Amino acid sequence: MMPFPLTLPHVLERAGRLFREREIVSRMPDRSLHRYRYADFERRARALGGALQRLGLRRGDRVATLMWNHYAHLEAYFAVPCAGGVLHTLNLRLPHDDIAYIANHAADRFLIVDDVLLPLLERIRPHVKFERIIVVPFGGSAPTAGVESGAEDGVENGLENYEALIASSAPVAVPALAEEEPAGMCYTSGTTGRPKGVVYSHRAIVLHSFASALQDILGLSRSDTVCPVVPMFHVNAWGIPFSAIMVGAKLVLPGPHLDGESLLDLFEGEGVTLTAGVPTIWMSILKALEEQPSRWKLPEGLRMVVGGAAAPENMIRAFDRFGLRVVHGWGMTETTPVGTVSTVGPEAGALSEDERYALRARQGVPPPFFEVRAMTGDGEAPWDGRTMGELQVRGPWVAAAYHDAPDDAAKWTDDGWFRTEDVATIDARGYVKITDRIKDLVKSGGEWISSVDLENALMAHPDVAEAAVIAVPDEKWGERPLAVVVRKAG
Amino acid sequence: MMPFPLTLPHVLERAGRLFREREIVSRMPDRSLHRYRYADFERRARALGGALQRLGLRRGDRVATLMWNHYAHLEAYFAVPCAGGVLHTLNLRLPHDDIAYIANHAADRFLIVDDVLLPLLERIRPHVKFERIIVVPFGGSAPTAGVESGAEDGVENGLENYEALIASSAPVAVPALAEEEPAGMCYTSGTTGRPKGVVYSHRAIVLHSFASALQDILGLSRSDTVCPVVPMFHVNAWGIPFSAIMVGAKLVLPGPHLDGESLLDLFEGEGVTLTAGVPTIWMSILKALEEQPSRWKLPEGLRMVVGGAAAPENMIRAFDRFGLRVVHGWGMTETTPVGTVSTVGPEAGALSEDERYALRARQGVPPPFFEVRAMTGDGEAPWDGRTMGELQVRGPWVAAAYHDAPDDAAKWTDDGWFRTEDVATIDARGYVKITDRIKDLVKSGGEWISSVDLENALMAHPDVAEAAVIAVPDEKWGERPLAVVVRKAG
Numbered sequence: 016m017m018p019f020p021l022t023l024p025h026v027l028e029r030a031g032r033l034f035r036e037r038e039i040v041s042r043m044p045d046r047s048l049h050r051y052r053y054a055d056f057e058r059r060a061r062a063l064g065g066a067l068q069r070l071g072l073r074r075g076d077r078v079a080t081l082m083w084n085h086y087a088h089l090e091a092y093f094a095v096p097c098a099g100g101v102l103h104t105l106n107l108r109l110p111h112d113d114i115a116y117i118a119n120h121a122a123d124r125f126l127i128v129d130d131v132l133l134p135l136l137e138r139i140r141p142h143v144k145f146e147r148i149i150v151v152p153f154g155g156s157a158p159t160a161g162v163e164s165g166a167e168d169g170v171e172n173g174l175e176n177y178e179a180l181i182a183s184s185a186p187v188a189v190p191a192l193a194e195e196e197p198a199g200m201c202y203t204s205g206t207t208g209r210p211k212g213v214v215y216s217h218r219a220i221v222l223h224s225f226a227s228a229l230q231d232i233l234g235l236s237r238s239d240t241v242c243p244v245v246p247m248f249h250v251n252a253w254g255i256p257f258s259a260i261m262v263g264a265k266l267v268l269p270g271p272h273l274d275g276e277s278l279l280d281l282f283e284g285e286g287v288t289l290t291a292g293v294p295t296i297w298m299s300i301l302k303a304l305e306e307q308p309s310r311w312k313l314p315e316g317l318r319m320v321v322g323g324a325a326a327p328e329n330m331i332r333a334f335d336r337f338g339l340r341v342v343h344g345w346g347m348t349e350t351t352p353v354g355t356v357s358t359v360g361p362e363a364g365a366l367s368e369d370e371r372y373a374l375r376a377r378q379g380v381p382p383p384f385f386e387v388r389a390m391t392g393d394g395e396a397p398w399d400g401r402t403m404g405e406l407q408v409r410g411p412w413v414a415a416a417y418h419d420a421p422d423d424a425a426k427w428t429d430d431g432w433f434r435t436e437d438v439a440t441i442d443a444r445g446y447v448k449i450t451d452r453i454k455d456l457v458k459s460g461g462e463w464i465s466s467v468d469l470e471n472a473l474m475a476h477p478d479v480a481e482a483a484v485i486a487v488p489d490e491k492w493g494e495r496p497l498a499v500v501v502r503k504a505g
Numbered sequence: 506m507m508p509f510p511l512t513l514p515h516v517l518e519r520a521g522r523l524f525r526e527r528e529i530v531s532r533m534p535d536r537s538l539h540r541y542r543y544a545d546f547e548r549r550a551r552a553l554g555g556a557l558q559r560l561g562l563r564r565g566d567r568v569a570t571l572m573w574n575h576y577a578h579l580e581a582y583f584a585v586p587c588a589g590g591v592l593h594t595l596n597l598r599l600p601h602d603d604i605a606y607i608a609n610h611a612a613d614r615f616l617i618v619d620d621v622l623l624p625l626l627e628r629i630r631p632h633v634k635f636e637r638i639i640v641v642p643f644g645g646s647a648p649t650a651g652v653e654s655g656a657e658d659g660v661e662n663g664l665e666n667y668e669a670l671i672a673s674s675a676p677v678a679v680p681a682l683a684e685e686e687p688a689g690m691c692y693t694s695g696t697t698g699r700p701k702g703v704v705y706s707h708r709a710i711v712l713h714s715f716a717s718a719l720q721d722i723l724g725l726s727r728s729d730t731v732c733p734v735v736p737m738f739h740v741n742a743w744g745i746p747f748s749a750i751m752v753g754a755k756l757v758l759p760g761p762h763l764d765g766e767s768l769l770d771l772f773e774g775e776g777v778t779l780t781a782g783v784p785t786i787w788m789s790i791l792k793a794l795e796e797q798p799s800r801w802k803l804p805e806g807l808r809m810v811v812g813g814a815a816a817p818e819n820m821i822r823a824f825d826r827f828g829l830r831v832v833h834g835w836g837m838t839e840t841t842p843v844g845t846v847s848t849v850g851p852e853a854g855a856l857s858e859d860e861r862y863a864l865r866a867r868q869g870v871p872p873p874f875f876e877v878r879a880m881t882g883d884g885e886a887p888w889d890g891r892t893m894g895e896l897q898v899r900g901p902w903v904a905a906a907y908h909d910a911p912d913d914a915a916k917w918t919d920d921g922w923f924r925t926e927d928v929a930t931i932d933a934r935g936y937v938k939i940t941d942r943i944k945d946l947v948k949s950g951g952e953w954i955s956s957v958d959l960e961n962a963l964m965a966h967p968d969v970a971e972a973a974v975i976a977v978p979d980e981k982w983g984e985r986p987l988a989v990v991v992r993k994a995g
Contacts, residue, residue, distance in 0.1 A: 016685075016709040016841075017921070019901040025874060032888070033870060033935035036852075195506075219506040225715040225873070231727050231752060236720035237850045261873050262721060263850070351506075360727045360753070362526075380523060383715070383751050384515060398522070411509040431507070445523035 020194040021221035023096045026261050031057030034237065034263035040285055041085035042270040044131050044154040046277075048284075049086060053263070056089065063094035064187025066180045067125065070147055074099040074190060075197060079123035079145070081105045081114075081132050084247045084268040087151040087177060091127050092247070092256045096198035096217065099190045103200045104248040107135060109210075115142035117202045117210050120419065127177065129153040131271065151177040153270075194218035200418060201250050203348035212418030213348050215251070219412040223351040224258040226382035226412075232356045233289065233320060233342070237263035240285060240314075244269055244278060244292035245323070250352040253291055253322065264289075275303035279311045291320035297330065297341070304337050318342050320356075325449065327471070328376040345378035345449060349433055351412035355379040355387065355447045362444065377448040378439075385410040387447055388432065389439050400442030403450055403463055407432035438465070457486040457496045464496055478503050510684040511711035513586045516751050521547030524727065524753035530775055531575035532760040534621050534644040536767075538774075539576060543753070546579065553584035554677025556670045557615065560637055564589040564680060565687060569613035569635070571595045571604075571622050574737045574758040577641040577667060581617050582737070582746045586688035586707065589680045593690045594738040597625060599700075605632035607692045607700050610909065617667065619643040621761065641667040643760075684708035690908060691740050693838035702908030703838050705741070709902040713841040714748040716872035716902075722846045723779065723810060723832070727753035730775060730804075734759055734768060734782035735813070740842040743781055743812065754779075765793035769801045781810035787820065787831070794827050808832050810846075815939065817961065818866040835868035835939060839923055841902035845869040845877065845937045852934065867938040868929075875900040877937055878922065879929050890932030893940055893953055897922035928955070947976040947986045954986055968993050 035054040043049055067078060078095045080102065082088040095102040103121050105114055118126075118139070126145040128136050131154040198217045202210040228235040233255075235241065241259045243252040247268075251257065259266050267285045269278060278300055282290065297319060304311070319334065322344040331341040346352030357379030363371055381387050389396040389404030396404035409432045417423045426434050438451040450465040457464040466484040473482035481501040489495040525544040533539055557568060568585045570592065572578040585592040593611050595604055608616075608629070616635040618626050621644040688707045692700040718725040723745075725731065731749045733742040737758075741747065749756050757775045759768060768790055772780065787809060794801070809824065812834040821831040836842030847869030853861055871877050879886040879894030886894035899922045907913045916924050928941040940955040947954040956974040963972035971991040979985040 016704075016706045017899055017901060017903050017905045017923075019874065019899060019903070021712075021874065021901070025876070029873060029876075035933065214506075216506045221874075222511075222715075225712075225719075228719055229715075229726070229752065230718070230720050230724060234720060234726075236724075238721075262719065265851070361755070383519060384509065384511065384711075386515070386519075409507055409509060411507060411511070413507050413509070415507045433507075443525065 020192060020217070022192045022194050022196075022217040023093060023198055023220065023257070024189045024192065026221070026224075026257065027057055027060060027093045027097055030260050030263065037237070037263055037265055039086055039089065039266045039268070041268040042272060042277075042281060043085070044271055046272065051086065056086065059181055060090040060093040060097070061186040062181040062184040063090050064098035064189075066184035067094065067098050067100060068187060069184065070125065072098055072100050072125065075101060076125070077101045077103045077121045077123045077200065078125045078127065079103045079105050079118055079121070080248065081107055081126060081128040081136060082151065082248065083129055083131075083153070083271045084243060084252065085153060085270050086268065087127070087129075087153065088247045089256055089260075089266070089268065092251075093260070094187065097189050098187045099192065099196075101197045101200055101214070104251065106202070106204075106246075106248045107132060109204060111135075111138045112142070113204065113210055115139050117212070118143045118145070120209075121200060121202075121212055125149065127151065130155070148174050149177050149180060150174045192217060194221070199251060201348050211420055211423060213414045214418050215351055215412075219351050220251075220254065220257050221261075222384065223254050223353060223412040224261045226384065227254055227258045227353050228262050229382055231358050231360065231380070232353065232382045233258070234318075234358070235259060235262045235264055235289065239288045240265040240267060242267040242269060242282065242285070242287040242290040244273060244290055244296050250346070250348050253320070253346065253352055255291060275299035275301075279303055279313070282313055282317065283311045286314050287317060288314055289318045289320065291322070293323035294321055294326050294330065295324075297321060297326075297334070301330065301333055308337070313337075313339065316340065320344055322346060322352075325378075325467070326376065327474070328372050329475075331375050332372060341375070343375055343377070343379060345447065347435060349414040350385075350408060350410075353382070354385060354408060355381050357446065360444070374446060377442075377446040379447060380445045381408075381447070385412070387441060387445070389441050390428075396441070398441045398443050398445065400440055400446075400448070403438050403440055403465070405453060406435045406437045406439040406447065406449065408435060409433060438463070457484070457494050459489070459492045459494050459496070461493075466496060469496055469498060473498055473500060480504070510682060510707070512682045512684050512686075512707040513583060513688055513710065513747070514679045514682065516711070516714075516747065517547055517550060517583045517587055520750050520753065527727070527753055527755055529576055529579065529756045529758070531758040532762060532767075532771060533575070534761055536762065541576065546576065549671055550580040550583040550587070551676040552671040552674040553580050554588035554679075556674035557584065557588050557590060558677060559674065560615065562588055562590050562615065565591060566615070567591045567593045567611045567613045567690065568615045568617065569593045569595050569608055569611070570738070571597055571616060571618040571626060572641065572737065573619055573621075573643070573761045574733060574742065575643060575760050576758065577617070577643065578737045579746055579750075579756070579758065582741075583750070584677065587679050588677045589682065589686075591687045591690055591704070594741065596692070596694075596736075596738045597622060599694060601625075601628045602632070603694065603700055605629045607702070608633045608635070610699075611690060611692075611702055615639065617641065620645070638664050639667050639670060640664045682707060684711070689741060691838050701910055701913060703904045704908050705841055705902075709841050710741075710744065710747050712874065713744050713843060713902040714751045716874065717744055717748045717843050718752050719872060721848050721850065721870070722843065722872045723748070724808075724848070725749060725752045725754055725779065729778045730755040730757060732757040732759060732772065732775070732777040732780040734763060734780055734786050740836070740838050743810070743836065743842055745781060765789035765791075769793055769803070772803055772807065773801045776804050777807060778804055779808045779810065781812070783813035784811055784816050784820065787811060787816075787824070791820065791823055798827070803827075803829065806830065810834055812836060812842075815868075815957070816866065817964070818862050819965070821865050822862060831865070833865055833867070833869060835937065837925060839904040840875070840898060840900075843872070844875060844898060845871050847936065850934070864936060867932075867936040869937060870935045871898075871937070875902070877931060877935070879931050886931070888931045888933050888935065890930055890936075890938070893928050893930055893955070895943060896925045896927045896929040896937065896939065898925060899923060928953070947974070947984050949979070949982045949984050949986070951983075956986060959986055959988065963988055963990060970994070
């Protein structure tokens with residue numbers, strides 16, 4: 016068989032060849048819609064790659080982005096890896112000193128930034144050393160200085176204009192990349208210690224795209240219109256920019272307006288068939304729908320992928336009443352990130368309505384080549400849906416190490432699995448249910464008590480608005496759970 | 506990222522873990538249905554792998570099969586590669602001396618054969634040297650001698666009983682396989698010269714499975730019930746045994762009864778949602794449906810993948826009248842085999858009915874990581890849907906050489922593409938249309954004339970039953986086409 020590498024230049028070329036007319040729609044800061052075609056996207060991504068090479072990008076160099084979800088960010092997603100660089104998406108919601116730490120730790124040479132985020136950049140800039148800063152005229156306020164001269168004095172205040180840069184650029188000269196070479200990186204901000212970097216190889220991103228696109232996982236096709244609400248600065252928007260472009264879907268990129276009404280307008284206007292984001296976003300959408308139930312006529316069968324935090328079963332039920340199908344998933348920065356997705360298989364027919372919802376509220380089944388196990392003190396937990404253990408995973412899109420962090424080896428087991436620090440059960444059909452974070456478990460009388468299960472039980476009470484369960488020391492039991500409850504108004 | 510190999514042992518383990526209860530149904534020679542579960546399949550495949558190892562199978566050894574489509578053949582599909590061997594499916598429809606040549610050329614050490622095919626084996630056996638012959642009691646007539654003794658005298662007439670062999674076997678000891686190692690092989694019988702062997706790596710089979718399963722290609726999910734009518738001795742039944750098991754679909758294996766009525770009974774009885782085979786099979790199904798239009802109530806949305814020869818547009822239209830959706834594809838032994846599939850994308854809405862059928866009658870678009878080009882004497886043909894050139898392909902599941910055949914290097918171009926010897930056009934959306942075989946083209950007055958196009962035009966005439974177009978020498982034009990036509994009865 017041919018030694019054909021799994022690298023992103025193929026995906027970019029395929030996009031430009033097979034799907035020339037397919038649309039990519041971006042909502043701008045002024046709420047207008049920017050539209051262009053895959054053919055434009057491919058041409059501009061190649062030009063950006065060429066421009067970065069002209070500016071001195073070398074194999075493996077990191078290029079940071081500080082951007083919302085829109086066409087130029089998508090261009091960077093492909094331009095940087097196809098030029099041999101590493102796309103490093105900075106999370107603009109992190110504290111300033113964390114962003115600076117991350118950019119420095121990754122040794123980012125270049126930065127591409129939205130003009131509307133320049134105020135944020137100014138806070139960080141004293142603490143970081145980008146060789147070049149390229150500004151996208153996303154809000155219409157980018158410096159207009161070109162880079163034709165190639166000299167620093169052709170640049171306004173050290174900032175180069177993205178459009179001027181790519182207008183004058185030759186297409187990228189794609190190097191012969193091995194599939195194991197790095198293509199991207201993201202930092203994960205754990206609750207303790209400094210953020211840690213995960214480096215994604217071309218191979219990992221490609222295999223993750225194949226697996227995500229499968230019908231039992233996200234089910235992506237070129238007939239879909241996909242709107243990643245999850246930010247492109249957050250674990251590559253769950254890989255959707257890669258997987259959607261690979262299959263040739265229409266992409267709808269929502270820009271900075273992420274309130275419920277704005278998103279519903281966009282879903283309706285562009286005929287979105289699949290969207291993805293965290294529960295907080297969907298709660299604001301649900302609120303908008305409940306307030307104005309007849310305002311939007313949404314595409315039939317619209318699927319909403321929910322991850323990043325558990326989707327409560329009552330949220331899944333609530334959306335079903337509006338004809339929106341929640342698809343629950345789980346993943347981590349360290350897993351590129353799709354790990355499990357809770358689609359329902361042919362067994363659905365044999366289940367009661369309650370059982371089906373309980374299944375959909377689980378985090379779901381792993382795709383091919385993603386392996387899961389729950390480890391107790393006594394070895395692997397049986398797949399009985401009851402026995403809790405630490406969720407450990409492995410596969411070709413799971414991190415084997417953090418970037419430049421040799422002290423973190425304890426995150427991997429001796430036999431090569433990644434320790435998620437989530438506690439889970441796995442049932443007989445392989446459906447994972449995350450019951451807790453290891454450090455949130457309450458160890459009472461030798462037994463583990465899930466703080467999440469207790470919180471969910473409390474929140475199901477009609478008078479409870481919010482509930483949090485913590486462990487408190489106890490003489491007799493070692494620890495006991497303490498519930499902190501906010502009552503509903505009234 | 507973890508160095509996790511793309512090998513078949515993962516697929517087998519996943520099948521046994523996630524889809525324990527999913528069914529595999531085989532129709533036996535006496536037309537009874539043999540049913541079991543993925544859990545049984547996995548256990549028995551592991552036992553067969555262990556038995557082969559006990560018999561002396563070494564890494565890379567070829568194990569031949571001479572079998573119909575049924576559970577034991579499926580077991581061999583996974584047992585042999587998971588034991589470190591190479592599954593070599595012998596095509597029982599080839600002339601005896603070709604089968605013997607192929608088995609000898611591949612140096613097959615072991616053979617697994619259906620009892621009902623023993624008469625065929627007897628014709629070949631004097632000319633081949635299998636170290637072990639294992640007989641599957643598929644028709645109920647296998648020798649009953651076990652192999653407990655491990656000695657030749659525990660074997661009847663040199664034949665070992667498959668069931669006795671696996672009943673006493675320890676599970677396979679899966680070696681640490683690299684993804685580039687061989688997992689299977691098939692011989693292609695070109696029209697000239699001796700058959701040539703193509704060796705499939707684990708990596709090629711896994712990537713082919715991912716690509717085939719995509720919604721825009723075959724669209725396989727665990728909710729499907731898949732019936733490969735295409736023989737498992739013919740290019741791995743187009744990879745379906747691997748891809749269907751990977752996604753966890755219910756499998757229906759039709760055994761030796763392949764007439765239209767038998768297949769329709771099976772599709773109806775088992776609720777088949779996807780089937781695959783050559784046009785000849787579908788013509789017999791169409792005939793049965795036309796004769797007894799109300800006899801079968803077939804599953805809604807049943808898709809029939811057609812490949813191996815062009816599916817005429819009128820066949821696609823005819824099946825639509827019965828609610829059966831023909832999905833047209835193209836591939837070769839050298840491409841594992843799926844190369845292009847003609848599903849219709851979002852552009853369908855903008856097309857007239859005739860245009861849609863014309864699109865579906867094309868061979869279709871390539872999946873991700875399968876590249877196509879049409880080469881003329883002047884370089885690559887534009888993707889205009891008109892310019893003909895030799896179809897050349899490349900990708901991770903395309904052969905880079907034939908097995909032990911150094912003289913065949915001319916089948917690959919200097920820049921590494923495989924020459925299909927098919928002539929094709931490619932349109933602006935990447936839809937390939939095979940217009941001819943290179944050697945069937947008529948070169949008249951310096952222009953290529955497609956014999957296939959002429960044949961199709963003739964066959965569209967209501968009075969024509971069959972038509973063949975050949976080239977005849979001509980003084981003025983060099984060559985001219987000659988049509989040989991059979992009139993319809995009456």
